[in-house]
Amino acid sequence: MNTLPLTIAIRHLLARRRQSIVSLLGIVLGVGFFLSISSLMQGSEDDFIARLIDNSPHITVVDQYRAPHRQPASDIFRTGAVQVLRVKPETETRGILNYVRALAYIRTLPGVTSSPVLDGQALISFAGQDKAITLSGMIPTEINAVSTIGKYMIAGRILDLAANPNGIIIGDQLANDLSLQMGENLNISATTGQTRTFKIVGLFHTGRVNIDDGQAFVSLKRVQALLNRPNRVNNIIIKLADPNAAQTLAAQIESRIGYKSISWQEASQDIMSLLVIRKILMYAVVSAVLVVAAFGIYNVISTIVMEKQRDIAILKSMGFRASDVLRVFLTQGVLLGIAGCAVGLPFGCALMIGIMRVSFKMPGSRDLTYMPVSWNWIQFAMAAAFAMVAATLAAIIPARKAAQVDPVDILRGGI
């Protein structure tokens, strides 16, 4: 390969050292900011999704069907004008029928951990106060494998529910509201009219007010008895070794057992859409930095082309083709892009390290929060690709102008 265009391009850039350095700085700053900002945004997104995945079930099987049952009349008169109005579903004990069989199937799937839960509404009556809560009945020995609630315990353990069948774990906020402490008893009434007394064996703090103030955990058998739903659960919580497989597996489970199976992606569809919009906005903003830098490159190469009209004319008279001349000036843009990446990526890394060291305390939090930064290679590749594309595009217009120079026009003027 003939390296002559490269040699001439390097000489041109070195001859205009100051302008070249200024335009190079533009690309360096552009790449650095592109990398650091996109990594910060990607890091925060990854962190958010990790928390989302961590704190919620990967798949939840609920005691509902995705579409309402078709009425027999509609099935019989498929082509007829049948409209069934005021359908009143049969009164039934809600819950997943044969959940043990459903669980047995789910547990045959690879990389799957699952546990049944029965959620219901209940009322705490204590010291003249009534407080509506969500009561979750679960299997204490299994729940830690599918839920993060164990991580948020500030007193007692989840397994204490196994040791004490009448135990209850409540949020610290609820305990505060009702002036309750560990070891104290409280009465819980269900909509069935039944009332049971539970002993507080654990307190948790998740930081989410609606949970800390409105949720309590007891053993599954107790909730089944309280809600009068023996051998029923209304949720099966599933955690996966690969959370990204949730959508596929949810569809597979739903098609097998019939009950609605909601993947974490489906449950968080609105948030995921928001993240996509956020990402588009972020790339638009950081790309603007590189577009500005590209104008610097355009400026310096245009100036070189203007100044080098005589050189272009002599190169063409010597036998250089228009494509050779184009290559000379395009190479200058590419060289500035490469140099910009070579310096800009380490500069971006330095910014990323700086950002990672920034820490602050969120209001109400005891722990220091650090800025999440993604070190994914894709961020680096995108920063480099954007810089190269911007630098090359910036060089194309002046390079084409240089290639179109008519040597006769210049020679006539120059002689």
Place this chain on the structure above:
Amino acid sequence: MEPVIRAVGASRVLEGEVPVTLVLEATLAVAPGEFVAITGPSGSGKSSLLYLLGLLDRPTSGSIVLEGVNTSELDEDALAEARLSHLGFVFQSNFLLPEFTAIENVMLPMQRLDRLSDAEIRERAETLLNSLGLAAQRDKRPNQMSGGQCQRVAVARALANDPAIILADEPTGNLDTASSATVQSILRELAHKHGRAVIVITHDRDFAQTADRKIVVVDGRIQSDVEKP
């Protein structure tokens, strides 16, 4: 001897509201070893004729035949290749690339042609510079050399690819008397000793008198084409 380059009724007219005729039906042929001077008043079309002969411009009618090939049929890339292999230019301003040293300027056409190895290119460039008395200027940039030295480097560059034809447009126009004499002598030698066709535009009557042929151009026409007796 068979001519290396011929203009056959070549005209060059600039189109516009009022068409301007630069060259009108020029017919001439130059053989290897011939030293031809083109003279005429300023604006008479000498340079335009040279650009046609140098394949830098295309005739609007007629043709330029280079070593038996009608160049009207060649595309721009083929014309560039023909300039690279068959033609060498020397202009009034030396037009050396300022970022390159003397030897690098001479090496450029050979690097573009890409027929020799790097070592062979360097060796040939050194030989050319030595033969023109520029051994000491080899690594100097144009701004570190005199006008005469730069013009000799330009001659060396024109000779780099061993072209059959040298086209020079007022090559001594910017030089002092001594440098001018040196460049004139080199161009004559190129024709007479090395068998190249040398076509020179000059206003210098004495220089023109030393040529084998003197072509006078007036108002774009070849008014006379006289061989030295």
